[in-house]
Every structure is written in structure tokens, then in C-alpha cells.
Amino acid sequence: MDFKKAIDNSMESLVQDIAALCRINSVEGEEKPGMPFGEGVAQSLEAALKLGQDMGFKTENFDGYVGHIEYGEGEELVGILGHVDVVPAGDGWNTDPWGGVITEDKIIGRGVLDDKGPIVTCLYAMKILKELNVPLSKRVRIILGTNEETDWKCMNYYLNEVKPELPTMAFSPDSEFPLTYAELGLLQYTLTREVKDMPFIEGGNAFNSVPSSAKVELDVKFADELKKAIAEAKDPSIYTVEEKEDKLLLSVKGVGAHAAHLQEGVNAISFMMDVLGKLSITGELKEVVDFYNEHFGTCLYGEKMGVACSDEDCGPLTLNVGMIYVKDGKLVLCCDSRIPVSFAPASIIEKVQAKVAGTGYEYELHSTERPLYVPKDSKLVTTLMEAYRTVTGDYESQPQSSGGATYSRTMENCVAFGCLLPGQEDTMHMANEYLEIDKLKIWLEIMLEAIYQLAK
Numbered sequence: 001m002d003f004k005k006a007i008d009n010s011m012e013s014l015v016q017d018i019a020a021l022c023r024i025n026s027v028e029g030e031e032k033p034g035m036p037f038g039e040g041v042a043q044s045l046e047a048a049l050k051l052g053q054d055m056g057f058k059t060e061n062f063d064g065y066v067g068h069i070e071y072g073e074g075e076e077l078v079g080i081l082g083h084v085d086v087v088p089a090g091d092g093w094n095t096d097p098w099g100g101v102i103t104e105d106k107i108i109g110r111g112v113l114d115d116k117g118p119i120v121t122c123l124y125a126m127k128i129l130k131e132l133n134v135p136l137s138k139r140v141r142i143i144l145g146t147n148e149e150t151d152w153k154c155m156n157y158y159l160n161e162v163k164p165e166l167p168t169m170a171f172s173p174d175s176e177f178p179l180t181y182a183e184l185g186l187l188q189y190t191l192t193r194e195v196k197d198m199p200f201i202e203g204g205n206a207f208n209s210v211p212s213s214a215k216v217e218l219d220v221k222f223a224d225e226l227k228k229a230i231a232e233a234k235d236p237s238i239y240t241v242e243e244k245e246d247k248l249l250l251s252v253k254g255v256g257a258h259a260a261h262l263q264e265g266v267n268a269i270s271f272m273m274d275v276l277g278k279l280s281i282t283g284e285l286k287e288v289v290d291f292y293n294e295h296f297g298t299c300l301y302g303e304k305m306g307v308a309c310s311d312e313d314c315g316p317l318t319l320n321v322g323m324i325y326v327k328d329g330k331l332v333l334c335c336d337s338r339i340p341v342s343f344a345p346a347s348i349i350e351k352v353q354a355k356v357a358g359t360g361y362e363y364e365l366h367s368t369e370r371p372l373y374v375p376k377d378s379k380l381v382t383t384l385m386e387a388y389r390t391v392t393g394d395y396e397s398q399p400q401s402s403g404g405a406t407y408s409r410t411m412e413n414c415v416a417f418g419c420l421l422p423g424q425e426d427t428m429h430m431a432n433e434y435l436e437i438d439k440l441k442i443w444l445e446i447m448l449e450a451i452y453q454l455a456k
């Protein structure tokens, strides 16, 4: 099919429609009747549905949680999973993050990449197929979530309350080209023990981040030992010691990173424990330090917890301790593991529970997400890869696995496809999120080819 002219004719209004949708601040807000995630999110969903309606598609709004835009006839259903909510703007913008600014060569605004640009692009691909009357044998449905950036409550409601007809094949344009066929399973849990005379200790601020700082209070009598331990540490420059009366405050400066890429970080808690393990401390602090160094240490792949495993698709399991703190008489360690698709999260849970049994620590599940896996030789993956390759001529980039999580793992036979192109700057969740119009045109070409090939 030659869609070239239709694509050229669509670009101007595509740019306008993406910019307009990005002018709606759809950060999660206070719940209101019919607006489970606040007014901005509701407005954003309505605006996206209205776009679809104006193009002549069937639309439906499921109580403000999820929306449908559907085209075509046929038994089978092709799904496209996106979201209309966005992360907060944050600081550092050179333009109004909610301005939907259009320059000569780009659109700038929160959501242009994640995920408003991609969903409007898919909508335009459907519009072109409709206008050109291209014969299709399957229905195509865009499924719009509203709470992707925080809790995925929209998809929970949709799958468990609405219980919709599910697509037989689907993709989520909320990641990168060419395609992600495997997303590691996710397991977050806490290990907790009672403490009575634990000194001040804290580090990190989220399960899924490598902690960039950690602190602990020590008796001043350890000053010399501490000095020596720091001097012998792998990187002495990350430690600072302040002396206050009869106390020492040891601060450790790590490097923050997403737990899915923990190799890029330096875990401040682990390196704090490493040094504490060399001191002649006693009591509860000593017990906690020993437990930590026996079960976590400074390794990244769960070796000491006895959960190390890996597979060809995903590489090794990772284990990040994201937080340590004392609250209500309890010391809490918050752990995040990304699990290769060949291993069930339940089997890892069993191993952790067995390992900590009898240590005085209690295991508690915080959250778990099943992995995504669609074989590389499946029709879905080969069809989408072919569409990407035909348009871009890029035969080198291969389908990938990822420790991140997209909606694609919520459904069977669904992968992440698009929309960041190789070499395209990733400004998702950052200041000055932007989308170049020449890249947008390639997105539209790929999506048009992909949807056509899947639904023909």
C-alpha cells in the first residue's frame, strides 16, 4: 500500500492535535464523581475520545477509567494500549510545559512522547486507513488508560470490573522502536524486624530506585575504626563523617538509578553496610549490619539472597534494596527484584522466604507484576518488526527485553512497539519533553504499516 500522499496531507493536523492534547494538564489529581483520577485526566480522556469521534470512530468511556476508540468490522480485534495521563512537569522547562508549543521543527510539552504523541499518531493511522477505504478483516481498537504513570488502577478496573472483550493481538506504543518482546517480572517486598535500641539509620526513598544517599549515627568511640574502614573502602570519596558531641553521623553518597538499570547506580545503603561491617559495633546495629551483608552485600544480582538466576532473553535477575528506615519499633528493608521471564515470581518468593526463615525478619509482599513474553518468532513480533523495517530500512535493531514495565504485560499476546526511534533523544518524564516533526512522520508511517499488516 502506498500511503505517502495521505501521510503528507495529515501531518499538519496531526501536529495540531498532539499539541492540543498536551495543553491539558492530565497529572493525577483529586478524585471527583466520574473522574477517578481528577479533572485533568478526565478532560484529557474526553478530548482524545472526541478526536476519535470526529474521525467517525465508535468511542466509549468506562466510568473515567478507560476509553475505547474503535474502527472496522470483523471477528478479531487488534488492540493498541496507550495512556492519557502524564507525570508532573517538574522544573527546568524553557517553555510552558502545558503550552503545547509548536516550533518550525518540533512540538514541546509534557506528554508529546509519553504517551499522547504516540496515541494520536495511531489514531491518525486508523483515520488514513478509513479515509482510503483500505479493506481490513479485523477491528482495531485504541484502549486508553488514565492511571499508567502511578498505580495502573485504570487497567485493574478495566480487566476486573469491565471485563471487556480482549484483543487477540495488541501492542503498546509506550516505549521504544523497534520492539520489546520480554519484560522482566517484578517483585517488591519488605523484610522487617523488631528493634528496641537501634540508632538513627535511613537511606533511599523508593523501592524502584537505587538509593543515592544513606545515613547512620554511631558512637564517637568508633571514630578511628571508621576512618580506617573508609580509607580501605572501594571508593573512600563517597563517605562523609560529621562529629557532634558524643556521636558520629556517617553519610554515604551513592548514585541514583532506576532499579531496572541498577548497574548504572551505586547503592548508598549497601556501601554504608560494607563499611559498618568492618567496625567492632555491637547490639542491634551489629545484627542488622550482619544480616544485610550476609543477604545483600554490595552485589546486584541476588547472589547472597540465593535467588540469582538468568536466562537468554533477559539476562540476570536483579535485586535492589531501595530503602532502609526504622518506623514504629521496626526496621524495614524495601527490596525490588526484576525477574527473568523463565522464572516465576512465586518461585523467587519461596526462595526469599526460605532464606530469611528463622532470622527474625518477616517477609511481606509489597507488589508483583507478571512478566511479558511473546516469542520472537510469533506472528505478532514478526509482523511488527517487518513493518518497522520496511519503513525505516533499519534491519540491524533487534527485538529487546527490558526491566521496565508497560501496559503490554497486562494482556496476552501484547508487546511494546514504539515510539522512540533509535537515536531519538529520550526526554520522557524530563523537562522540555519534545518531539521532532520529522520523527513524528516516521512514527505515522510505521504505525500505518503496522496496523494495516495486523488488521488486513
Ligand SMILES: [Zn+2]
Residues within 6 Å of the ligand: 083, 114, 115, 148, 174
Ligand atoms: Zn507511558
